[in-house]
Amino acid sequence: MFLLNRNASHRRPLDPIDAETLGVAGADTVERFLSHRDNHRMTPLHALPALASEFGLGAIHTKDEGFRLGLGSFKALGGAYAVFRLVLEEAGSRLGRLLDVADLDRPDVRAVAAAMTFACATDGNHGRSVAQGAQLVGARAAIFVHAGVSEERIAAIARYGAEMIRVHGNYDDSVRQAAQVSADKDWTVVSDTSWPGYERIPGLVMQGYTAIVREALRQLPRTPTHVFVQAGVGGIAAALAGHLATVLGDARPTFIVVEPARAACVFAAAQVGRPVKVAHGQPTVMAMLECYEASPVAWRVLARAADAFMTVDEDEAIAVMRRLAWPAGGDPVMVAGESGGVGLAGLIRAVADNRADLGLDGKSRVLVINTEGATDPHRYAELVGMSPTDVLEGKMTAEATA
Structure with a gap:
């Protein structure tokens, strides 16, 4: 499915x-x-010249x-990032002074954090981030996981000391239960x-994602003409599209939102002009994108800043x-x-079917x-036919012999 943005707010x-x-x-x-953050490094940007040549594009x-x-x-x-901000706001309110990130390790701030519990629903990756953030500041985390979250992803979250709460149903069901239980507790x-x-x-949370596009703009030799970004509820797509528009x-650049056909909630919002719940049918292999209702905040941005x-x-x-x-042709x-x-x-689909529509x-x-990388290594090996370690070791061997 393909749809140009015809909403009245487009490009406003x-x-x-x-x-x-x-x-x-x-x-x-x-x-x-x-x-x-001790382990913060700018993530790499890779050029794919062979793929660009194959598709008749200037660069990918x-x-x-x-x-x-x-x-x-x-x-x-x-x-x-959201956990850090919220801890500092609560501590600042209780201690009666403005606080910044350098204050997170202060004993009085950590004492405030220790009394706080942060909860979320997750397909896997967001829960790991919340749990890690809570652990770093000395707070507690309660993570709600639905039936489709793999045991490997659940274990990866639990490593950060989070309480894991299993929910029957899909991601949207876990969002509702997380909100209800958190209100009670x-x-x-x-x-x-x-x-x-x-x-x-x-x-x-979306603000945290702006680091991706800001880094990319510094790393790219020229500003891109087109950006393709996937969406679950729409958060990363909205963050990147909104920053570029601002x-x-x-x-x-022309901004295109991509979703699984089996869970296309942002596409559905674009069709009717507002977030709607789409039917939950067969699960998608794109597990991190299996969402059935777009985030209203994300949609508010994408209605204006997405083009297709x-x-x-x-x-x-x-x-x-x-x-x-x-990869072919020496690409990295x-x-x-999966997502x-x-x-x-x-x-790749747009090059075949919508080249003229998108210029x-x-x-x-x-x-x-x-x-994401192989956040579920077992599932990755099932789908690719090789473990992520073996894939990367093959890359390092090729580089060593080049």
């Missing part, structure tokens, strides 16, 4: 609160917080979030999706995982999880995001 300025959240000042705050670059903050996913940027919900009356914290204005919406099928997502593991090897290469899968030609400079 962002809502002022979204412009503030996703603009330069917000991104500056994120970078200041990241500078205090992939920002590889599989190395982000030791968690293997872009989600490392959002949940932990006075826990702080750090969700990456929003609902009426609950927008600020998802906005902070910083570049009318000179921003499209879906990809199961086999296309798996084919991209394999293609990145065994990359490990992409990691979906933006690239969208580009893709020999001058196009395309940016895609590998949003």
Whole structure:
């Protein structure tokens, strides 16, 4: 499915609160917080010249979030960042003074954090970020996981000391239960999706993701003409599209949102002009994107800043995982999880079916995001036919013999 953005708000300025959240000042705050993380490193940007030549494009670059903050996913940027901000706000309120990231290790701030519990629903990656953030500041975490979350992903979250709470149903069911239980227990919900009356914290999570596009703009030789980004509830797509719209204005690249055909909630919102719940049918292999209702805050941004919406099928997502593991023509090897290469899968589909609609030609400079590495190594090996370790070792062997 493919749809150009025909909403009345398309290309209008962002809502002022979204412009503030996703603009330069917000991104500056994120970078200041990241500078205090011991394992923070700018993630790599890879050029794919052989693939670009095959598709008749000027350039393709992939920002590889599989190395982000030791968690293997872009989600490392959002949940932990929101936890840090919320701890400092609560501590500042109780202690009667303004606090910043350098104060997180102060005994009086950690005493406040120790009395706080942060909760969220997750497909896997967001929960790891919230749990890691809570552990780093000395708070508690309660993570709600639905039936589709693999045991390997659950174990990866539990390593950070989080209480794991299993929920029958899908991701949206876990979101509702997390909100209900947290209200009863006075826990702080750090969700990456929003609902009426609950927008600020998802906005902070999205703000954390602006680090990706800010880094990419510094790393790229030229500003991209097209950006393809995958969506679950829409948070990362909205963060990147909103930052580009705020910083570049009318000179921003064409922005395309890509989703699984089996869970296309942002596409459905684009069709009717508002978030709606889509039917939950057969699960998608793109586990981190299996969401059935778009975040209202994310949609508010994407209605203005996205230019097209499209879906990809199961086999296309798996084919991209394999293609990145065994690239042609000397392109770099990359490990992409089931949801990691979906933006690239969208580009491949668009080159075949929507080249003219999107103005893709020999001058196009395309940016895609590998949003995750092999966050479930067993599942990765099942789909690719080789473990992520073996894929990367093959890359290192090739580099050593080159």
